Amino acid sequence: MKYNVTIGMEVHAELKTASKMFCACKNGLGLEQEPNVHICPVCTGQPGTLPVPNRQAIEMVQRIGLALNCTINRHSKFDRKNYFYPDIPKGYQISQYDEPFCEHGTILVNGKSFRITRIHLEEDTGKSLHPAGADYTLVDFNRAGVALMELVTEADFENGKDTRAFCQKLRQTLRYLDASDADMEKGQMRCEVNLSLYPEGADRLSGTKVEVKNLNSFKTVERAIDFEIKRQTEALDAGQKVIQETRGWDEARGETISQRKKESAHDYRYFPEPDIPPFDFSEEYIAGLRRTLPELPDAKAERFANEYQLPAADVVILTEEKEFSAYFEEVASELSDKKASGEMQAEIPRAVKLATNYMLTEIRKHLSERGEKTKYIPFTPENYAEFISLIADKKINSSAAQSVLAEMYQGGDNDPSHIVSRLNLAQVSDTGELEGVVDGILAANAKSVADFQAGKENAFQYLIGQVMKETKGKANPEVVATLLRTKLSN
Numbered sequence: 001m002k003y004n005v006t007i008g009m010e011v012h013a014e015l016k017t018a019s020k021m022f023c024a025c026k027n028g029l030g031l032e033q034e035p036n037v038h039i040c041p042v043c044t045g046q047p048g049t050l051p052v053p054n055r056q057a058i059e060m061v062q063r064i065g066l067a068l069n070c071t072i073n074r075h076s077k078f079d080r081k082n083y084f085y086p087d088i089p090k091g092y093q094i095s096q097y098d099e100p101f102c103e104h105g106t107i108l109v110n111g112k113s114f115r116i117t118r119i120h121l122e123e124d125t126g127k128s129l130h131p132a133g134a135d136y137t138l139v140d141f142n143r144a145g146v147a148l149m150e151l152v153t154e155a156d157f158e159n160g161k162d163t164r165a166f167c168q169k170l171r172q173t174l175r176y177l178d179a180s181d182a183d184m185e186k187g188q189m190r191c192e193v194n195l196s197l198y199p200e201g202a203d204r205l206s207g208t209k210v211e212v213k214n215l216n217s218f219k220t221v222e223r224a225i226d227f228e229i230k231r232q233t234e235a236l237d238a239g240q241k242v243i244q245e246t247r248g249w250d251e252a253r254g255e256t257i258s259q260r261k262k263e264s265a266h267d268y269r270y271f272p273e274p275d276i277p278p279f280d281f282s283e284e285y286i287a288g289l290r291r292t293l294p295e296l297p298d299a300k301a302e303r304f305a306n307e308y309q310l311p312a313a314d315v316v317i318l319t320e321e322k323e324f325s326a327y328f329e330e331v332a333s334e335l336s337d338k339k340a341s342g343e344m345q346a347e348i349p350r351a352v353k354l355a356t357n358y359m360l361t362e363i364r365k366h367l368s369e370r371g372e373k374t375k376y377i378p379f380t381p382e383n384y385a386e387f388i389s390l391i392a393d394k395k396i397n398s399s400a401a402q403s404v405l406a407e408m409y410q411g412g413d414n415d416p417s418h419i420v421s422r423l424n425l426a427q428v429s430d431t432g433e434l435e436g437v438v439d440g441i442l443a444a445n446a447k448s449v450a451d452f453q454a455g456k457e458n459a460f461q462y463l464i465g466q467v468m469k470e471t472k473g474k475a476n477p478e479v480v481a482t483l484l485r486t487k488l489s490n
Helices: 055-067 160-176 218-237 283-291 297-308 312-318 322-341 348-370 381-392 398-409 416-423 431-444 446-453 457-470 477-489
Strands: 003-014 079-082 092-095 102-109 112-123 127-129 138-140 147-153 189-199 210-215 245-250 255-261
Touching (some): 055 102, 055 112, 055 147, 055 283, 112 160, 160 189, 160 218, 189 218, 210 218, 297 312, 297 322, 312 322, 312 348, 322 348, 322 381, 381 398, 381 416, 398 416, 431 457, 431 477
Parallel strands (some): 210 245
Antiparallel strands (some): 003 147, 003 189, 102 112, 112 147, 127 138, 189 210
């Protein structure tokens, strides 16, 4: 039998607030080296304490909602979600149920629109630690109480590829808003998949839903979906029933494993949080939040394509990270200033394209090799624009450019013009200076000259190479080629 797939997503992201959700403890995002240093009676659930909502966290979630085309509810409240695990110090979690801050949004991914059911705010749990060989569990409450966004989608996904792309787009948006670093390896963004299969022709929501947790990378999201589709298909084909349960991802085995029976909403016994009054938001307040939104990824990509006339593939990479795109824009502005002042002779489109090419290849390679972010580029946009102008105006060739860039990466003298002068890398374009070198190469390579005159074009490239070698790469290849053709045609 043929089955179709229905997938919905739940995504949690830790917010970059200064303090935790309901207390004044520092928000270390659970990354503290020492356990239980950023805790207090409130976030550890001591008797007699009262939670105080974090305004910054609420505004962050609402800005996320606006960025994702959600309705911001004028009335909202917190609820108690009752369940017990050792890392939940109060025995319940302050969350939201029927009146979240944001509802009914959309994300456009690769031309497909995926619906967002809700975005709500809650507090994170602590961490259970299992020392190797020990028969006990330790609990670190540093993360307990950290502001946590939860986004729930409609069941609009049908495959792992689209689901992965959705999660990547969401992370990009969170980073543009500076709401979360959303680093999945550090647990700052956690994805959960709700997946079911249904026979072709049946209602798409008729299948039994299985939740898959512990997905700590985009690749894992896609792999878990692919595995679960295969597992459920084989079970149904064998006449077995798929049970509603929560499963985890086992990276070592590359498969999902059963964890527990899946809870329903009524199992959590939600009721309004009695210690926090409900919220009412005015239209003026929401409009004010909207005005604080930055230029978002899709809008920036469209503007880059139009303003800089760059290929779509280049634009995607340039706008992937907010800081990377900002660096590029500063470079483009510097190049425009150089052109306007007469400091650079090359046309702007050529210079911008060169800047793009070197950013997407050399700079990204450098950052990747060092595992660093854009802010660690060791030279300013002004230095980089100067470097690009030297190439665009043909003051250095591509070989010299690599040497200059290598020096700039060292972080000492980042002025490319100083480096060119110090290392004597300036490109030689003077015909009179190069003519003697060309004559010498022709005289010393009679066979190659004869081969060229016999129609062997590769002999010409060999002669250019010999001139470049003789000049230690400083000769302008275009001038060399012109001189060679002139002399070989006589």
